[in-house]
Amino acid sequence: MTAVMAEQGRKRVTVLVADDHPLYREGVVRALLASGQIEIVAEAENGRAALDAIIEHSPDVALLDYKLPELDGVAVTNAVVRERLATRVLLVSAFSDSGVVYKALETGAAGFVSKEARREQIVDAVLACARGENVVPPDVAAGLVSEIRLRRQDDAPALTPREQEILHLIAAGKSLPEIAKELYLGLTTVKTHVQHLYAKLGVSDRAAAVASAMRRGLLE
DSSP: OHHHHHHHHSOOEEEEEEOSOHHHHHHHHHHHHHTSSEEEEEEESSHHHHHHHHHHHOOSEEEEETTOSSSOHHHHHHHHHHTTOSOEEEEEESSOOHHHHHHHHHTTOOEEEETTSOHHHHHHHHHHHHTTOOBOOHHHHHHTHHHHHHHOOSOOOOOOHHHHHHHHHHHTTOOHHHHHHHHTOOHHHHHHHHHHHHHHHTOSSHHHHHHHHHHTTTTO
16 A cells, blocks of 8 residues: 555656657657556647747656757747756757767757657657656767767867766766765765866766767767
């Protein structure tokens, strides 16, 4: 009985799903609901409706097709960041367009997942995104290499070995408690290192830190 009550009391992750293909959208919604950990607060078939729903419902995660009509996923991401909305954006696409993915991450998207991903992988990505992690599948990350090299700048800040270690763990999607455990450090110490890292990169969140680090060649 205690386990059941704990399960009932657990807050579900609220999600908006936006895709202009009804069958795909419905399939994703079913998969997310079947997890038992997610509540769908809205669905949308275009970017403008998605942005309106984000503003109205303030979901934890917005799962968006990046090729939405009216406003594409990157445009919606830009608006979410510009308006400082709390929703984290996870882009979905059938294509691994490195330019779009790079731009999305740089402007604040929490991650990217392929439409070819299995449903359980999409569920895992949404839950990871809600936990504050960054989601970039290995195959997509590999496609960013040429884009990173093209945009790489020579003004890389001088990071300490510990900051470099933490940066790589952040890029791997590790949470701060996980980083603290892996490096045998106190959580407060890790938070201090992260703040110094953000200051050196000129960013204020994890996704921006990863994008900035990729652009500067710090994750190679």
